[in-house]
Amino acid sequence: VLDDRVVQIEHLDGICELIINKPTINDNGIYVCTAKNKLGSQSTTHTVVVDTTHTSRRSSILSAIAMQEGGGGGESADAKAKGKKKKKEDEPEGGDGGYERRSRMPDPSPKQMLYFTVNLSNRYVAEGSKVKLQAVIGGPQPMIKWLKDDQNVTYGPNIRNMNRDSLAVLEFTNAKVEDSGTYSIVAQNESCKITTSAMLHVYETKVNTDVQPVFIRSLKETYHLNTNELILETAVRGQPTPAVQWFKDSIEIQSGGRFQIIEHQDGTCELIIDRPDNKDSGKYVVKAESRAGKMEISHYVLFEGQSHHIAENIHGVFHADKSLLRPKEVEKPVEKKPAPAPEPEWQA
CATH class of the missing domain: 2.60.40.10 (Immunoglobulins)
Structure with missing residues (x-):
């Protein structure tokens, strides 16, 4: 827990979250997430713009600020004009007054700011693959430029700039090992400039698979x-x-x-x-x-x-047949009855 509003969560599947509860315009800025181990480190950035124009209080707050800067309404319009003219004459050109005037210019409206709705992602591909690096920019009229290792990308048949409106796409039709590097998008308009970066690693197809x-x-x-x-x-x-x-x-x-x-x-x-x-x-x-x-x-x-195995088999068969374990019943001999004695016959 970073504070009462900001919570950092790291999930087991590698997803990292930074949760900001009840964000305000004070949370605007460029956020950087850095991953580091003994082999090296990698960072990704994202510009956050909190749009508060939907609140009904904003117009009243801006009106109050304008009233304070105008001196509270106690002076007439002519007096204000004279005061401004005199102040302009007294200030030397290029002096502190000019700097003060520039520093008091109002901040650009959140609607004019640029921001990334989809950042670049690291890619790890085999040599000869077709791969695209993509990001989506939100905000009006972005001018998009691609960099590799902080140098302008050289386009050609193998590397094509496919940018369209707010979609930034860099396509590699046949990725090579020398295409590996850190690629960045710089998006800019009249109000701001934002950037996002990612690493492209192209490895040789002859990988040790032992x-x-x-x-x-x-x-x-x-x-x-x-x-x-x-x-x-x-x-x-x-x-x-x-x-x-x-x-x-x-x-x-x-x-x-x-x-x-x-x-x-x-x-x-x-x-x-x-x-x-x-x-x-x-x-x-x-x-x-x-x-x-x-x-x-x-x-x-x-x-x-x-x-030994023959004896075991016979022993096993003997015990498997339960009938062999029952003693055989001895048949009793059948008693023969003696034949009746013949009766003598007498003849005269």
Whole structure:
């Protein structure tokens, strides 16, 4: 808080505000906002004109001032004329009286003042771009002039003056590095002169786009029982594409034999170990390196052999089928009833 009426606010998105509550003509003037850090500083200006002509009190105030300057009305018109004539004769030409006369001339009306409704803005563009520097001037009959680093701008096919009425436009059809600089607008009429400035920075299109290698997925292992392969997989990104190396217990792994190294276009990296055994257990490290930097990732593998995985699979299937956990019911033998004894038959 600067005082009871003026508040300065800086937002997180970089917007800066200066709020003046209940402005008066005393707030008229040129305001400068300066941004500074360890790399340098940049300023922008704006002319503020507070128009108070809409108030009904202004005419009465001006009338009272005129009455005071006229001596309160106690003297006749002839006496005033004589006094003025005598004063004019007594004052030497070019003396203090002449300066006093000029200093007492009334200030120009706010309606005659110039002001910027839109200031110039800094521009940061690539070489070869088409760019415009623009500002809008308020006020009557502005005469507009463009400057670069306090020197008149030289116009040509590449730099065109597109000023029209109160709109000031400087167009670059094919911006070049040498066009970089501080550009200013000077707007002037019979009452005042105002200015606004901004920086144009044109950079070469060959910009360093290197990106340090970074692993976007952790290193993990997967064993495929049906093919008897152990696969270690991760993914890396970077610009330019980094070179990838695999290590086991600090010894580099070369592609060949039981080991196969595959690098996919999406950055996925695979190490396939055929017919792995417990000797393949250990610490695996993947290193990615380019001119932008280097990075590595590691993972510890504990492989106990194919038979162990077969046993685990069987154990898992056994527990997954709950019916295998229920004891089978023993079927009771069916008791056979003895056949009835045959009845004897007697014949005579």
